[in-house]
Amino acid sequence: MREFNYYRAGSVRDAAKRLSASGNAMLLAGGMTLLPALKMRLNEPGELIDLADIGELKGIKLNRKGAQVGATTTHAEVAENVELRAAIPVLPHAAESIGDPQVRNRGTLGGSLANNDPAADYPAVALGLGATIITNKRKISADDFFTGMFETALGRGEMVTQVLFPIPQRAGYAIFPNPATRYALVGVCVAQFKTGVRVAVTGAGASVYRLEDFEDALTDEFSEVALDGLTASAASLNDDMHAGADYRAHLVGVMARRAVAMALE
């Protein structure tokens, strides 16, 4: 780790101002991704802006249309939230499957989405549910937010403040963990809305993506059988020591079916 300046921001405006002002400042949320990156010298920011004191970034609010979750809400808070469990069970279910208790007590929704790790869980759920990411500057739909491996639509000086999750009719999230990291080797989120079904895949590609042919089939009929004969393409999927592209493609099919089964439970 190299030396850096540490700043504890008092408000979103304060943090944003500081972030824009400095050429190489970074936001610090739970630090579960950022701190290891600093230790390994993958990031070498001149300043860390800690979001921990900013009350307006915390908390979960629910209304008829959906849930609004603050950026620094921890995975554990999402996992344990009783209202969420009733309204959008897939979201606490996914939060519960992230890492271990230590990670869930520190890691945050905003940090996870902003980081957009290709194997992370929240991006799949955000894309699967068609969430809206609210920043200090604008609203971005999940379809536009995740732009590539570890890349998002966030611009300079922009930070996630809230995330809006619409309430699906039903949804499921099935993950096959990477044996070493326990991140998703493949994770599939399936969500059914009046307007149609969304299917989002994490772990398999460079970034989370949607599976349109699966969506069409499930929109016609929301059942495992509807996916009969459908396979996911292995083209441009990740290939590493834990899973080649063909195995990942196979797992996408298996996890999609399991997510549907879970949604139907």
Added chain:
Amino acid sequence: MSGEMGIGVSAPRTEDRRFITGRGRYVDDINLRSQQYAWFVRSPHPHAEVRGVDAADALKMPGVTAVLTGADMQADGVGPLPVAWGITSRDGSPAHEPEFPGLATDRVRYVGNPVAVVVAESRSQARDAAEMVNVDYGELESVASATAALEEGAPQIHEGAPGNLCFDWEWLPAAMAPDARANTDKAFKEAAHVVSLELVNNRLVPNAMEPRASLADFNTATGQLTLYTTSQNPHVNRLLLCTATLKMPEHKVRVVAPDVGGGFGSKIYHYAEELTVCWASRRLGVPVKWTAERSESFLGDAQARDHVTRVELALDAEARFTGLRVDTVANLGGWLSAFGPAIPTVFYAPLLAGVYRTPNIYVTVKGVFTNTTPTDAYRGAGRPEACYAVERAVDEAAVQLNMDPAELRRLNFIQPDEFPYQSPVGQLYDSGDFEGCLDLARKLNAYDEFSERRRQSEVRGKLRGRGMCFYIEACGAAPSQAAGQLGARAGLYEVATVRVHPTGSVQVLTGSHSHGQGHETTFAQIVAERLGIDFGNVEVVHGDTGEIPFGMGTFGSRSLAVGGTALYKAIDKVEEKGRKIAAHLLEAEADDIEFTEGEYRVAGTDRAVSFGDVALAAYVPHNYPLQELEPGLEETAFFDPENFTFPSGCYICEVEVDRQTGQVDLRDFVAADDFGNIINPMVVEGQVHGGLAQGIGQALLEHCLYTPEGQLLSGSYMDYCMPRADDLPNFVVATRCTPTPFNPLGVKGCGEAGAIGAPPAVINAVLDALRPLGVRQIDMPATPQAVWQAIEAARSGG
């Protein structure tokens, strides 16, 4: 008087209070005044010439004291890292032992090979400066796999080893020589069945919880070097520093291995980093500390296993084993680690008889240089590889002959009345009751109800399989003469001093180092039992050459069998001297005095004196036989065993496989071990659990993988998968006991058993589950992808 904590009692571990309350004192916890920090510049290339090291920019960085290179080391006359075991090829030539300098001089041969060291006032300054050291590398062709390195046209790694062959060895122990080969070939010609398997024993990274660390403090005024280091055997490190590398006299070198957080073999050796900080401290006149980052452990700690083996088993028409042929290619890495050549040869071949009466066995092993981290001993060290080869072959034979694998084993067991049993591969087995262990394991597994469990798994959509393994291993290394004949360059005895204080409390100084095993508890139990004193009145001291007379340390499950026996013998001497003192105090003949429960008593009378009073008399000799006896009560014993000890056991496990994903779940694991007598059942159980976890890790999870050229792919926990608690079932462990006659405690050793027996049991279970799908073979680790691929290959007729 020994209270509740004598031999055979699950005494709570004395050391745990300090470990779990954060009061342990590890090397990195030790800080000395004016201490500086070392950071190593390591090769990013698997194979390269080192044409030059330019430190000019690094030396300008803040806080930097020095940048030292291999050339500096050479100029100071520092010797190469020693090889502790010489192996001879079948043509009579010695194995090629290239000089392995602590810092590379002209060539690097694996990624992570130390090239230079930066010493600076802080760790991050040293690290920053290390990034500024410019090494001029001339990259060379490289190769990571041993079989590829043997191929024609493969890159040549050492000039003295044409074809990258370090040795081409065959095992001709006295009992079989010189006809082992001919007899074995004949057995195969006459066999009714022959089973043949091609097996890979996957490479592993040891992963002790505490990374390696060394802090060297050379006192320029006294010429005394003190080294604090993460070692399993501080006296051995001192021996090697003094005789091979720094060449200082022993009385000027003190090596301390304080609390050490696990070793598993990886902390036996005198590594480059340890040598370098000692030399740097001597050269610079300041204490120098190095603590490995986990990524350095992945590159720099000796790795293990990495065999490719063809094993063939011959059986007669009654399914009796008549011959075993084993041909192994062992990957030694870029240089030889201290025991590197011994592990795949003399620690491997002599165990290939397993628990069976196979009369003819012929073993050949090629040791091969590759551009990978050197390999050496890791929990089991050669014996897991032997057990895996034998037990996979036996299971395959059972499948081919359509026999119950338990029955096939039973048919071939060495019988209880055959002990001591001379195996054809040169071991004299001490004792065992293989049928007894098998029956115990079968009972604990509810063996006969398996088909019902399999049916229930099917209902849940899972394939259930059961696997078995019967292991035997050699512990208690080693009879020094035998080891010497096999090429060992050191003795393998152990040493203990029992120091009785005037008040009767006891300090034990043992050469057996404890880095998790619990010696401070179990050794104290032996003293409490023998001297009839309170367990709390015994302190066990280990890990400091300044305090302990000598010792060879802890590895190969030798602590209790060898170190415990040395302690036992030292207690004998204390007891004997005490008897003479007591005779004087009681005005009786020594021969008439019996010692029980902490009292010397004139036999058949009520005239007695307590051990404490005898101790006091020894130190306050007012009434004492000064003409015949020296005052004081302190005795030392060196113990050199006459044979190894041979723990054995039967493991049965059951797995469930998800055929859609290839995921293997371990459902049940039963271990029935024979460790001889047991001092502390709880400690033994803990050792078995840990060994099983590591063995299961090898079978299902852990995979040290290189690119074909030698870049480490699994260089962090992001890719190297360690077993976690939820990967493991609740172990059911039990023991049977056939005491070894080769030491007075009757103990055999238990540290490695789990890691030896678990891998074949697990893989046999996985294959049992997959057999209905047509899968016949799978290598470790049986990861989800590997299982899925095997299913797919079988499906497409592959």
